[in-house]
Amino acid sequence: xxxxxxxxxxxxxxxxxxxxxxxxxxxxxxxxxxxxxxxxxxxxxxxxxxxxxxxxxxxxxxxxxxxxxxxxxxxxxxxxxxxxxxxxxxxxxxxxxxxxxxxx
Numbered sequence: 001x002x003x004x005x006x007x008x009x010x011x012x013x014x015x016x017x018x019x020x021x022x023x024x025x026x027x028x029x030x031x032x033x034x035x036x037x038x039x040x041x042x043x044x045x046x047x048x049x050x051x052x053x054x055x056x057x058x059x060x061x062x063x064x065x066x067x068x069x070x071x072x073x074x075x076x077x078x079x080x081x082x083x084x085x086x087x088x089x090x091x092x093x094x095x096x097x098x099x100x101x102x103x104x
Contacts, residue, residue, distance in 0.1 A: 001026055002043065002083070009090060010082045013041065020099060024054045029095060039075060040095040046079055046087035055091045062093070072096055
């Protein structure tokens with residue numbers, strides 16, 4: 001889908017490395033080019049006439065849980081069309097640390 005060094009969201013973020021993938025998309029460590037801060041970006045391919053965008057549902061849940069321990073802050077949720085011939089749904093959030101998979 002996307003590769004290291006590639007820019008997303010109109011060049012505001014650069015992909016550092018892929019952290020994992022799941023049934024609906026992939027998650028990447030990204031760097032905000034303006035500040036050098038690192039975040040996590042969940043990315044799923046946008047398809048035409050898609051009824052249920054999982055990232056938007058997940059963002060609503062995170063929004064309801066905000067302020068709780070270990071719930072990331074959201075910095076961007078929307079669609080990115082800056083990659084030629086591809087549209088992606090993107091959610092940029094805090095990079096919290098190692099995944100549960102990495103811990104066990």
